[in-house]
Amino acid sequence: MRAHLQMLKTCYLNVMNVLFVISLIIALVASLKVITGTNAVHALLYMVAFFFSLAVMIYLYGAPFIAALEVIIYAGAIVTLFIFVVMMLNLKAQEKKKRIKLPFLPLVLIIAIQVELVYLIFSGPVNVNEPVFTSPEATGLALISNYMAAIELAGMLLLAGIIGAYHLGSEKKKNLHRYLSNTGDNE
Amino acid sequence: MNEITMSSGLIIASVLFVIGLAGVLTRKNLLFILMSVEIMLNSAGFAFIVAGAHLGVADGQIMFIFIMAVAAAEVSVGLALVIQVFKRFRDLSIDNLKELNG
Secondary structure, eight states: OHHHHHHHHOOOOOHHHHHHHHHHHHHHHHHHHHHTOSSHHHHHHHHHHHHHHHHHHHHHTTOHHHHHHIIIIIIIIIHHHHHHHHHHHTGGGGOOOSSOOOOHHHHHHHHHHHHHHHHHHHTSOOOOOOOOOOOHHHHHHHHHHHOHHHHHHHHHHHHHHHHHHHHHHOOOOSOSOTTOOSSOTTO | OOSOSHHHHHHHHHHHHHHHHHHHHHOOBHHHHHHHHHHHHHHHHHHHHHHHHHHTOSHHHHHHHHHHHHHHHHHHHHHHHHHHHHHHHSSOBGGGGGSOOO
């Protein structure tokens, strides 16, 4: 623990450090605004800010491919899905409260979990190396050569997700035929 | 010395994870619960990237790619369920989902 505090005392005013701290503050503020928001669209925009700041932090950890993928897939596709659902359900009319009251006991337990996690991280060895930069080329080669089975399985999972989302989101037809009912035999 | 080390990265990942966990446990709106789950998934993947960066291998990034794939599938199915809940109850509060109806 003391070695960790010794390490934290000597930090230099680096460009990378300043960028890291700025994006860290943006990520913390944006995630807090997401969980305490009342308006769904505002919370989604704060989530986009969170994803962008997390992408900067991922880039500073030597993973540029993942930083780009995070922006493209999370901020570009998943948040778009959320926004489509919010616009389709027209949730703006549902909000009546101005502030969300967070109950006390879950926050106490969550702070206890956070203290436990910090203790576990501090009880490990001190790492002061710089992050190793891994190029997208190396990542792609490792992905295709070592993890081909996982790629196939992820494809199957996404296929199952697509089919499930289609069936869950489809509406049942009202009238098939005059003489047939909705709750048929082969349902 | 720099601040971009594995210990600081893991602590940041744990703080963001706990913020997402607080959102899941305290919000009553189903959409906000899904957003908080996304925050948790992102921070867990960030911990993988930190570990991969300090071992010098690309496996951390590859794990994050698969976490992203799982999150995308889960979000699409979850949002379809949100649509069904809204059609049934006209309201996205999880207090409506207290009883299982056969």
